[in-house]
Amino acid sequence: MAGGDDPAFMVVKTPQVEFTINGHQGRVSVTDPEIIHLVPAS
Numbered sequence: 001m002a003g004g005d006d007p008a009f010m011v012v013k014t015p016q017v018e019f020t021i022n023g024h025q026g027r028v029s030v031t032d033p034e035i036i037h038l039v040p041a042s
Contacts, residue, residue, distance in 0.1 A: 016029040017036055030036055 013032040014029055015036065016027060018025070018027045020026075028036060
């Protein structure tokens with residue numbers, strides 16, 4: 001779980017990212033402390 005100046009300390013976060021790649025839509029979500037890696041298209 002995030003720490004430091006986190007306003008919701010000890011609360012599990014579930015960030016979601018919606019994206020479009022080459023006209024195809026997608027969505028990914030993770031729970032704290034997982035990381036979403038954004039990689040540039042090659």
